[in-house]
Amino acid sequence: MKKFAGILVLALFCFLSCDGSGSSFDPEKSSYGEGTETSTGQYLVDVIEGGSRIYVAQKTGTVTKDGVELSVITAVSNETTREILVSPFPLSESDKTVTFGGFASTSGTEITPEKPVEIDLFPPVGEEVPVNENFTATLPGMPVSSEFNFTGTYTLESADATAETPNGSYSGLMHYTGKGKISGDLVPAILQGGDLTGELWISPILGIISYKIPELGIGGDMESTWDYGDPDELGHKAVRKTGIINDKNPSFSLDTYEIAGGFDADKDTHAKMLLEIRYVDEELAKTGSMPGYPAINIEFGVPMGYFPNFLIESPVSIFHPEENGKGYKYFIGYVDQASKNSTFNPISYHIKVDADTSVSSDMRVTARIYYNKIAE
Numbered sequence: 001m002k003k004f005a006g007i008l009v010l011a012l013f014c015f016l017s018c019d020g021s022g023s024s025f026d027p028e029k030s031s032y033g034e035g036t037e038t039s040t041g042q043y044l045v046d047v048i049e050g051g052s053r054i055y056v057a058q059k060t061g062t063v064t065k066d067g068v069e070l071s072v073i074t075a076v077s078n079e080t081t082r083e084i085l086v087s088p089f090p091l092s093e094s095d096k097t098v099t100f101g102g103f104a105s106t107s108g109t110e111i112t113p114e115k116p117v118e119i120d121l122f123p124p125v126g127e128e129v130p131v132n133e134n135f136t137a138t139l140p141g142m143p144v145s146s147e148f149n150f151t152g153t154y155t156l157e158s159a160d161a162t163a164e165t166p167n168g169s170y171s172g173l174m175h176y177t178g179k180g181k182i183s184g185d186l187v188p189a190i191l192q193g194g195d196l197t198g199e200l201w202i203s204p205i206l207g208i209i210s211y212k213i214p215e216l217g218i219g220g221d222m223e224s225t226w227d228y229g230d231p232d233e234l235g236h237k238a239v240r241k242t243g244i245i246n247d248k249n250p251s252f253s254l255d256t257y258e259i260a261g262g263f264d265a266d267k268d269t270h271a272k273m274l275l276e277i278r279y280v281d282e283e284l285a286k287t288g289s290m291p292g293y294p295a296i297n298i299e300f301g302v303p304m305g306y307f308p309n310f311l312i313e314s315p316v317s318i319f320h321p322e323e324n325g326k327g328y329k330y331f332i333g334y335v336d337q338a339s340k341n342s343t344f345n346p347i348s349y350h351i352k353v354d355a356d357t358s359v360s361s362d363m364r365v366t367a368r369i370y371y372n373k374i375a376e
Contacts, residue, residue: 027272035090152180168280172322
């Protein structure tokens with residue numbers, strides 16, 4: 001495979017975090033922020049074996065193949081573990097290419113290109129990029145690995161697209177499509193007799209948002225993403241998370257206790273805590289009002305107390321500026337507090353959002369806590 005082969009495999013298996021914009025950090029006003037090597041994503045994935053699984057993906061190391069250093073992205077579910085080799089990670093807005101080095105799964109699937117494949121992320125919009133590349137693979141239904149050829153094209157359809165997913169509408173995305181055919185001596189039945197097509201949407205802030213290959217019945221959508229940084233690093237740090245609350249998942253929490261499984265926040269240093277909520281439905285995001293208590297319960301707090309807070313309606317997003325100008329409404333809360341009266345130190349800070357059964361519309365929740373991490 002050449003370029004589309006990498007796009008195809010990325011669409012199948014890859015979970016990338018991407019850099020945002022902005023050169024300085026302000027806990028109250030900065031966007032969700034640049035991806036880092038500790039960025040983590042959770043995806044609901046329709047797998048080739050049938051059914052859906054939740055995968056949590058993060059960088060776990062590096063390897064070198066043919067002189068190219070590649071990041072190992074490990075995606076774990078209850079049933080299987082996948083490893084994807086890519087470079088660079090995280091992907092920045094200045095990066096024009098991404099290199100794919102291979103994929104392996106504990107379910108027995110393995111895909112290895114002849115050499116690491118460099119994929120052009122920004123061909124001219126609407127122009128088909130030809131592909132003709134060889135690779136070795138073991139796929140479901142194959143007793144041994146075999147050599148294959150992929151022939152096809154991929155296209156950057158838009159560098160400013162909107163995608164509708166089960167978890168909401170996302171704007172400012174790169175949207176790719178692809179098509180092609182695999183040939184070889186041991187092509188499994190699932191890949192015989194027709195072309196493959198695929199679609200992929202990537203956010204410059206959050207990474208891969210959605211992908212699908214209809215002929216194989218597979219695809220995936222981002223459910224949540226978070227970045228807790230180095231759990232051992234002391235000093236001022238920001239932790240962040242975004243996810244969806246609905247009737248199946250009514251609670252959202254960002255808690256500094258989760259970072260290293262202990263109390264490590266300085267009670268005497270103000271924690272700057274920012275929360276932003278938006279309806280998932282695109283039309284409701286333009287017209288809906290924020291439900292009040294007890295339908296929605298919001299807490300900025302510490303283990304033994306909470307800080308008074310309120311939400312304000314805003315026509316612009318702080319965390320997701322790529323959506324601004326779309327007509328959406330955002331509900332934003334901010335707390336800048338310490339817990340100097342606590343009887344013990346260190347403590348933890350948290351932001352929690354809980355919805356009751358009267359809330360019938362899904363909501364996207366994004367939160368960040370900037371605090372001083374000290375030794376436990």
